Amino acid sequence: MKAGYLKAPFQFELRDVSLRELKKGEVLVRVKACGFCGHDAILARYAAEDWEPFGHEFSGVIEKTGEEVEHIKVGDKVVIETSTFNPLAECSLNGRPDWDLNGPSFMEMKDPSMGFAEYAIVPAELCVKFDGLSFEEACIMEPLGVAADLVMTADLHLNDDVLVLGLGPIGLMALKMAKSSGARKIYAAEFSDATARCEMAKQYGADEIIYTDQVKLEDYPFEKGGVDKVLVTAPPKTIGSAVNVANVGGTIAFLGISYGPDAIVSFDSNKVHLNKLQIRGSNAIPALYFPKCIDMLKAGLVDTKDLISHVFLLENMVEGLHQYIEDREHALKAVMVVP
Structure with a gap:
């Protein structure tokens, strides 16, 4: 499968990678759309000293589930939370789950692919089901939550x-x-x-x-x-x-x-x-408001379609990202899509 990698300054490449087997509580997501985040831009500009996979604003379809995954199934459309809280953490039990900065996190997975890829392995508890929205709209759920x-x-x-x-x-x-x-x-x-x-x-x-x-x-x-x-x-x-x-x-x-x-x-x-x-x-770790954000999108309080200024296929990622970064006048949000 193909996965995108970046390295400072503003170097991008597609790689052929293989994914491991799913562990308990994990799912395989077939990526359909992924946004290029401001944090990705910081990594690309100067912070990524070595090559690394990137992309955490993504939506897709459940391709496979690991053991003990019950709330989602193969074929479900999902958007991915960057992180969530541990319900058994002391702060969570004291009524402040928003203070748990050490819960399950997609950013800490260290797998060879992230959102800019054909597939990604994700903890099932980070997957939020949605309907009534395009994959491109849904992938902006993460920054909307921020x-x-x-x-x-x-x-x-x-x-x-x-x-x-x-x-x-x-x-x-x-x-x-x-x-x-x-x-x-x-x-x-x-x-x-x-x-x-x-x-x-x-x-x-x-x-x-x-x-x-x-x-x-x-x-x-x-x-x-x-x-x-x-x-x-x-x-x-x-x-x-x-x-x-x-x-x-x-x-x-x-x-x-x-x-x-x-x-x-x-x-x-x-x-x-x-x-x-x-x-x-303000630090949206853990992510807390995805259902609220889905409701806001459906109600028209925010229209993420308006924000998408650049769209490109995964296979055209390198050229697409450079065009977006260099287009200061028109750039709003870049979204990669996988047919």
Whole structure:
């Protein structure tokens, strides 16, 4: 079978690999669609020092089941959670399964294939059945769950003024959910050359677009002097600016990831203290909201079809990914499909 591999800087290749036999509680998924994640892009840009398989935003069909798999069967359409919680962990038994960071995880499988492949081995408990959606729509369930976690972490209220900092797919979906949650006004911040992202932000309900390569965020004339909630999906270094534009009592929720020196953030602690701000990390490990996200997609609260800007076959993966990465103006979301 074919499986995609990547290595920094921006090297991709298809390999012929063989998969092992299924263990108890595992299933073999025939991959139908897989999204290229922002974390995949970080790996491809600089973090993957050696070749590794990639892709965790995927949907497919159950091809085979291992022993003791009961809730899904061969032929079921499923979308894959990146991780889930251990119900017997102390935090889970104390009512906080969201604090269990060590539950079953697809990212820790260390098999020769992941989502960019024809087949992948997955713990059965990470498979969520779905219907009424295309495989391409469903594969964006994982980042939709990340966006949902961010919005709930921010604890949006009616009449909040909201700034979405970073307009990748997660930021855009969070923006759409903020609009549905009753935000009074939504500001969206991105570089001016990301034309498609900025246009999609307007389509999703952004009232004003802030081009951060043209105006300093702190100098922008916010109607209320600042904002009540900031949703940060940009690199963590932008948290300092988020602190500077938050109103008294404001909340900054963030999920951006960087490595090395870029992971270190500085901000004015006096502003946090005196203005009673809260800085909250959003981490969708374990994944918790897939059924909710399926319902949102079916109800039209978020339409992931709008976000798919580049589609290519697995056999054309190398060319397809390079075209997506180099198309800054039009790029929203790249999805690989397997017929």
